[in-house]
Amino acid sequence: MEYKKLGNTGLEVSRLCFGSLTVGPLQAQVGIEEAGEIMAYAFEKGVNFLDAAQLYEVYPHIREGLRRYGKDIIISSKSYSYERQQALDAVDECRKALDRDVIDIFMLHEQESIHTLRGHKPALDALYDLKAKGIIKAVGISTHHIAAVEGAIETGIDVVHPLINVDGWGIMDGSREDMERVLDCAHGIGIGIYTMKTFGGGNLHKRGEECLRYSLSLSFADSIAIGMQSIDEVDANVSFFETGHYTKEQKEALSKKKRHIHIEDWCTGCGECTKYCPQNASSVINGRVTVDGKKCVLCSYCSAFCEMSAIRVL
Numbered sequence: 499m500e501y502k503k504l505g506n507t508g509l510e511v512s513r514l515c516f517g518s519l520t521v522g523p524l525q526a527q528v529g530i531e532e533a534g535e536i537m538a539y540a541f542e543k544g545v546n547f548l549d550a551a552q553l554y555e556v557y558p559h560i561r562e563g564l565r566r567y568g569k570d571i572i573i574s575s576k577s578y579s580y581e582r583q584q585a586l587d588a589v590d591e592c593r594k595a596l597d598r599d600v601i602d603i604f605m606l607h608e609q610e611s612i613h614t615l616r617g618h619k620p621a622l623d624a625l626y627d628l629k630a631k632g633i634i635k636a637v638g639i640s641t642h643h644i645a646a647v648e649g650a651i652e653t654g655i656d657v658v659h660p661l662i663n664v665d666g667w668g669i670m671d672g673s674r675e676d677m678e679r680v681l682d683c684a685h686g687i688g689i690g691i692y693t694m695k696t697f698g699g700g701n702l703h704k705r706g707e708e709c710l711r712y713s714l715s716l717s718f719a720d721s722i723a724i725g726m727q728s729i730d731e732v733d734a735n736v737s738f739f740e741t742g743h744y745t746k747e748q749k750e751a752l753s754k755k756k757r758h759i760h761i762e763d764w765c766t767g768c769g770e771c772t773k774y775c776p777q778n779a780s781s782v783i784n785g786r787v788t789v790d791g792k793k794c795v796l797c798s799y800c801s802a803f804c805e806m807s808a809i810r811v812l
């Protein structure tokens with residue numbers, strides 16, 4: 499496994515980052531024990547970096563993975579906090595849930611531009627105060643927007659976790675090439691970058707090797723977060739990161755992976771989930787939520803905001 503410095507953070511991360519959303523209640527719903535086993539297996543294989551979020555509800559799974567592994571890894575988490583106390587509470591929740599004094603990276607989830615960054619300034623200031631105290635080591639943002647990366651450059655954020663993939667699927671405000679240019683610039687001034695949505699949330703699984711080759715070719719991508727939900731997937735991804743290809747069986751398994759969004763009959767059309775879709779992919783039509791498949795990146799965030807459990811990525 500190759501390791502790279504994550505910008506100027508002082509952290510050295512594996513090129514493959516374990517994306518933990520997939521094992522949690524919003525996606526595969528792998529049990530805590532099994533998820534811990536999968537994570538610990540990945541850590542044994544050299545993955546030393548894991549991406550999480552308050553929204554994903556996976557802290558118990560990660561704690562179990564760390565317990566089984568018995569050593570430390572680099573953890574990045576994030577929250578939607580916009581006020582100071584929310585950010586302090588979110589970091590505190592993460593520290594308690596993972597039984598760690600220090601969280602390596604803590605980010606603001608789903609930033610869109612310099613304007614949203616300004617709107618989240620109290621939360622951002624709180625994170626920088628925690629960094630000054632040594633409670634977190636780096637402050638970051640996650641985003642699907644080029645304008646947010648520009649905002650990160652302007653405000654001097656430590657880490658950016660952007661959406662980018664071979665087709666530019668899911669980038670909200672420009673082309674893949676535009677995103678590449680701004681990320682290259684961010685990396686050039688020392689911002690650590692670890693990417694997400696290599697497979698377009700599952701929309702590009704059939705072209706898995708091409709997707710991974712593209713992500714690995716990005717010189718600004720210190721690490722690449724890939725969601726994994728089984729030992730086989732860990733083996734396949736570790737193997738690709740180490741050899742540059744999948745075995746025939748791994749390639750077939752990936753191309754057969756199908757993910758889609760499912761809306762239950764009992765959707766009331768309340769519209770609550772549509773407010774949180776980072777892609778503006780959902781709307782209420784004729785009293786029921788409808789999702790535009792050309793915009794949806796199968797992130798499952800809508801599921802977290804439906805009290806009726808009426809929308810899920812399967």
Ligand code: SF4
Nearest residue numbers: 765766768769771804
């Ligand atoms: S999926 Fe859930 S939150 Fe979304 S409109 Fe239907 S009932 Fe409301």
Ligand code: SF4
Nearest residue numbers: 775794795797798800
């Ligand atoms: S509809 Fe749901 S799964 Fe699709 S992009 Fe929006 S929040 Fe994500």
